[in-house]
Amino acid sequence: MTSQTLLAFDFGTKRIGAAVGQSITCTANILNTIPAKEGIPNWDTIEALLKEWQPDTVIVGLPLNMDGTENELCRRAKKFGNRIHGRFRVPVEMFDERLTTREAKELAWEEGHKGNYANDPVDSIAARLILESWWRQHPPTP
Structure with a gap:
């Protein structure tokens, strides 16, 4: 099996x-x-990450509403993904990220986070959860 490297982003304003x-x-x-x-x-900063990790694919979280409909933040996340693809010519996939921020906050809380998300954000934990969820739906083939 060939190893693939992926970068995931949890888009926010x-x-x-x-x-x-x-x-x-x-x-x-x-x-x-x-x-x-x-x-x-x-x-x-995005370019430096792409150069450092040289991902085969970039996964961008798509913050759908709970009923599966899109919202303004979805449009902006898609624009972000399209810009990554356009600027850096790396494949980009959008992936449903509903509830990842909530789950990230719960995980951080269990590890002693005090709830001050402005000073100690959980966005990268959410990005990790997005990527791990993506793999559960797209397991690598041997």
Whole structure:
């Protein structure tokens, strides 16, 4: 089996969570959260991550409503994914990320997080959960 590296992003208008993982173990590790202004990241930071990890695919979380419908944040997350693809020519897949932020907060709380998400964000934990969920739905083939 050939190992694949994937980067995942949890898009947000103030912060973008990031995680990297590989297909041999289907696990992911959190990376530093990327600051954003109105959903616009420092593209040099994104480029540096792509150069460092050289992902085969980028997964961008799609924050659907609970009923499966799209919202404004979905449109912006898709735009973010399209820009990654357009600027860096890496394949990008959008992936349903409903409840990952809630799950990330629960995991952080269990590990002693005090609930101040502005100073100690959980966005990269959410990105890790997005990537791990993606692998559960797309298991690597031997």
